[in-house]
Amino acid sequence: VKEKNKNGFEFYTPEINKSLHRKMTIEKQLRMALENNEFKLNFQPQLNLRSKEISGVEALIRWNNNELGNVTPGEFISLAEETNLILPIGKWILREACLQNKKWQEQGLPPLKIAVNISMKQFNEHNFIESVSQILNETKLDPKYLELEITEGIAIMDHTFTIEKLHELKNLGVKISIDDFGTGYSSFGYLQKYPINILKIDKSFITGISNNKENAAIVKCILSLAQHLFLDVVAEGVETKADLDFLLQTTCKYAQGYYIGHPMSADTFERKFLSMK
Ligand code: C2E
Ligand code: CA
Ligand code: CA
Ligand code: CA
Numbered sequence: 001v002k003e004k005n006k007n008g009f010e011f012y013t014p015e016i017n018k019s020l021h022r023k024m025t026i027e028k029q030l031r032m033a034l035e036n037n038e039f040k041l042n043f044q045p046q047l048n049l050r051s052k053e054i055s056g057v058e059a060l061i062r063w064n065n066n067e068l069g070n071v072t073p074g075e076f077i078s079l080a081e082e083t084n085l086i087l088p089i090g091k092w093i094l095r096e097a098c099l100q101n102k103k104w105q106e107q108g109l110p111p112l113k114i115a116v117n118i119s120m121k122q123f124n125e126h127n128f129i130e131s132v133s134q135i136l137n138e139t140k141l142d143p144k145y146l147e148l149e150i151t152e153g154i155a156i157m158d159h160t161f162t163i164e165k166l167h168e169l170k171n172l173g174v175k176i177s178i179d180d181f182g183t184g185y186s187s188f189g190y191l192q193k194y195p196i197n198i199l200k201i202d203k204s205f206i207t208g209i210s211n212n213k214e215n216a217a218i219v220k221c222i223l224s225l226a227q228h229l230f231l232d233v234v235a236e237g238v239e240t241k242a243d244l245d246f247l248l249q250t251t252c253k254y255a256q257g258y259y260i261g262h263p264m265s266a267d268t269f270e271r272k273f274l275s276m277k
Pocket of ligand 2 (some may be wrong): 059117179
């Protein structure tokens with residue numbers, strides 16, 4: 001963004017204004033995006049490394065706006081959190097994901113677990129449990145086919161209400177996973193205290209693992225921890241055959257990443273992974 005003129009002085013180009021302007025436009029457009037139907041979900045397959053079948057799918061939000069074009073979640077999720085717009089958007093994501101999964105099951109396709117990202121604001125909302133329960137009732141999805149991905153940031157909050165909430169979710173019958181595991185906090189205490197089912201190892205440890213002794217050591221350590229705590233593990237960021245082959249030699253149960261499949265539309269997902277069964 002910074003450029004040098006011929007005297008070597010730095011000056012700011014219109015690029016700075018442009019990125020500021022984009023941020024403001026994103027915020028403005030975000031307020032109307034839900035009612036204008038601008039969001040959709042993409043689905044990324046998760047491979048069961050033992051059965052070699054696609055056994056799950058992660059829902060990932062996509063936003064296309066007339067003025068802005070495609071806006072990545074990296075660009076707008078944090079803004080949606082700051083403005084509390086994540087609350088209605090998050091509810092929409094959850095309902096849409098459950099609806100899609102139910103639809104696949106009603107078509108007679110082999111049942112999959114659908115993983116939905118839950119932001120901290122959404123988790124902390126006072127009626128979060130009620131909305132999850134209401135969406136499950138409304139869509140008639142069996143709760144065992146829903147997994148909520150939370151971050152270590154949520155899990156680590158040592159509040160009684162966090163533990164209570166997680167237990168209520170467990171009682172509803174939904175699964176809980178810790179997203180981006182390994183990047184957040186170094187305390188593992190919460191893993192045995194909380195009703196957590198799955199660890200998703202962050203992609204920074206997985207991509208290129210066969211050439212990285214340090215990451216291989218960390219991942220083996222996480223796998224051993226998970227085994228002792230009876231947690232399932234999903235490895236994220238599997239980008240090559242070498243990444244996958246490495247994981248196949250370990251106790252890791254599930255893998256997700258570009259090598260297995262990119263996030264894709266519901267139609268494409270159906271065509272590629274479901275209808276051939
Ligand atoms: P995440 O939950 O960790 O999601 C995984 C991200 O990694 C996704 O990016 C996915 O497209 C990307 N990815 C998948 N496989 C690979 C791979 O093999 N290599 C690499 N380098 N990347 C891979 P995306 O969709 O852009 O989402 C980015 C982040 O935005 C997500 O990280 C999540 O924190 C947030 N996000 C996305 N969708 C939602 C949503 O529906 N709700 C909420 N609250 N957050 C979301
Ligand atoms: Ca995730
Ligand atoms: Ca992740
Ligand atoms: Ca994340």
